[in-house]
Amino acid sequence: MSLAPWLIGHSDRVRYLLDTQRADGGWGPPGGYSLVPTLSATEALLTVLHADPPADRARLVHAVDRALVTLTGLVNDGGPLPDTPALDMIVPALADRINDHIHRPAMPPPAALERWQRSTPLGLPRGVTRQRLTAVRHLVATGAPIPDKLLHALEVVADLAPAAGGVVPNASGTVGASPAATAAWLGRPDRPGGHGALAYLEGAVDRYGGPVPCAAPITVFERAWVTTILARAGIDLTGFQGLVDSLTADLGATGTPTGPGLPADADTTAVTLAALGHLGVSASTDCLWPYETPEGFATWPGEDGFSTTTNAHVLDALGQRLAEQPGAQPRHRAAVRRLVAALLDRQELQGSWADRWHASHYYATSCCVQALAEFGEPTTVAQPLDRAVEWTLAAQRTDGGWGTWSATAEETAYALHILLASGTRTPKVIDAVGRGHAYLCQHEGTTGPALWHDKDLYQPTLIVRATVLAAQHSAGRLLTYLSECA
Numbered sequence: 001m002s003l004a005p006w007l008i009g010h011s012d013r014v015r016y017l018l019d020t021q022r023a024d025g026g027w028g029p030p031g032g033y034s035l036v037p038t039l040s041a042t043e044a045l046l047t048v049l050h051a052d053p054p055a056d057r058a059r060l061v062h063a064v065d066r067a068l069v070t071l072t073g074l075v076n077d078g079g080p081l082p083d084t085p086a087l088d089m090i091v092p093a094l095a096d097r098i099n100d101h102i103h104r105p106a107m108p109p110p111a112a113l114e115r116w117q118r119s120t121p122l123g124l125p126r127g128v129t130r131q132r133l134t135a136v137r138h139l140v141a142t143g144a145p146i147p148d149k150l151l152h153a154l155e156v157v158a159d160l161a162p163a164a165g166g167v168v169p170n171a172s173g174t175v176g177a178s179p180a181a182t183a184a185w186l187g188r189p190d191r192p193g194g195h196g197a198l199a200y201l202e203g204a205v206d207r208y209g210g211p212v213p214c215a216a217p218i219t220v221f222e223r224a225w226v227t228t229i230l231a232r233a234g235i236d237l238t239g240f241q242g243l244v245d246s247l248t249a250d251l252g253a254t255g256t257p258t259g260p261g262l263p264a265d266a267d268t269t270a271v272t273l274a275a276l277g278h279l280g281v282s283a284s285t286d287c288l289w290p291y292e293t294p295e296g297f298a299t300w301p302g303e304d305g306f307s308t309t310t311n312a313h314v315l316d317a318l319g320q321r322l323a324e325q326p327g328a329q330p331r332h333r334a335a336v337r338r339l340v341a342a343l344l345d346r347q348e349l350q351g352s353w354a355d356r357w358h359a360s361h362y363y364a365t366s367c368c369v370q371a372l373a374e375f376g377e378p379t380t381v382a383q384p385l386d387r388a389v390e391w392t393l394a395a396q397r398t399d400g401g402w403g404t405w406s407a408t409a410e411e412t413a414y415a416l417h418i419l420l421a422s423g424t425r426t427p428k429v430i431d432a433v434g435r436g437h438a439y440l441c442q443h444e445g446t447t448g449p450a451l452w453h454d455k456d457l458y459q460p461t462l463i464v465r466a467t468v469l470a471a472q473h474s475a476g477r478l479l480t481y482l483s484e485c486a
Contacts, residue, residue: 012210173200319375408448
């Protein structure tokens with residue numbers, strides 16, 4: 001809306017934001033997760049307000065006024081912010097744009113927004129500075145090469161993006177696998193050499209119907225996760241040569257990216273290697289070693305933080321290789337031992353795990369429990385797995401589901417994977433599995449809130465659907481077996 005108002009579907013995107021604004025004036029999930037979507041939606045609607053003539057002006061003004069009240073509270077409350085990618089650049093960039101819109105001298109605001117022009121400019125939340133954004137602006141302004149991982153958030157320097165040195169859309173037309181970053185680079189629909197980028201944006205609108213996703217395409221990510229999820233549940237996926245070809249197409253010395261336009265990363269690489277193993281294809285795991293660190297494995301070189309799920313997935317890939325080739329190099333065995341220790345060290349006191357790529361502890365706990373149960377030494381992981389089971393049992397809701405903010409099919413599926421992978425078959429566990437399975441059957445086909453971390457929360461629907469199907473399949477099989485035995 002801000003960078004490409006000329007793109008087809010503009011009015012649909014305006015209507016989407018107006019229709020999805022919460023009663024309290026914000027957008028997105030509760031708490032700190034609402035900061036980025038509320039900043040982004042507010043900035044977008046202010047851009048529309050300055051258009052000539054804006055559609056539904058009175059409704060737009062009312063929406064922006066309510067949003068600014070919410071943003072002021074979010075910025076001032078000092079609450080924790082989620083560890084979402086590029087937040088330290090996105091928040092100051094959007095705050096600056098909002099202040100520019102409100103205090104634009106040549107464009108007096110509507111009467112309902114005059115009080116905001118007289119008020120103190122919107123500030124930054126505690127702990128957020130302009131330091132990294134300033135450094136990136138300097139980098140782009142000087143024409144220096146831009147690291148691939150920054151391309152995904154190129155829109156934070158939208159005024160500089162069209163002239164950014166060395167930035168060229170890939171074969172699919174995308175910059176950084178991001179519609180927003182691509183729109184920032186394109187600048188205008190008639191840009192010389194921009195036909196592929198324009199076609200990419202138009203295709204995204206056509207596919208998703210007005211609103212566009214945070215990242216697209218995410219082909220390898222989707223196919224690798226879906227394959228491993230279903231295969232782990234015992235569903236036979238052999239014989240799909242096209243699937244194998246797509247998973248290996250970009251697999252190189254440093255692994256594979258989530259999709260075209262993104263750099264390779266250890267998380268996608270590890271799950272891809274595991275998926276290929278499930279498909280009966282042996283691929284070298286040497287591409288994981290560039291990500292090895294003293295703590296475990298980084299998602300990408302120089303990562304600022306530690307991802308439990310990335311390390312759980314690397315444990316899956318290396319553990320699978322050891323199971324297939326018991327005589328594998330000692331380096332594999334040493335890495336597996338270190339990964340098990342690293343995950344156990346990061347288990348929380350209550351028995352769960354958290355991660356930087358997902359809002360729900362159920363996802364992280366499911367990834368860690370499945371990897372530890374399959375590839376950890378039984379005597380070493382038994383007690384931690386028991387703690388994870390107890391935490392999961394205690395968190396089940398009265399309707400049989402599990403969820404962070406409310407019960408969801410996705411999180412209920414993760415909880416079932418935790419219980420099933422643990423190997424515990426006590427009456428309490430069987431009862432919980434039965435109630436969780438019933439919840440999934442009752443809510444089949446429903447979609448819960450977006451829970452996956454990108455610049456905003458998003459939902460990879462194919463992966464979520466596979467997760468639910470696998471949980472239904474595995475839980476149903478266990479319940480049927482126990483019923484027959486009885």
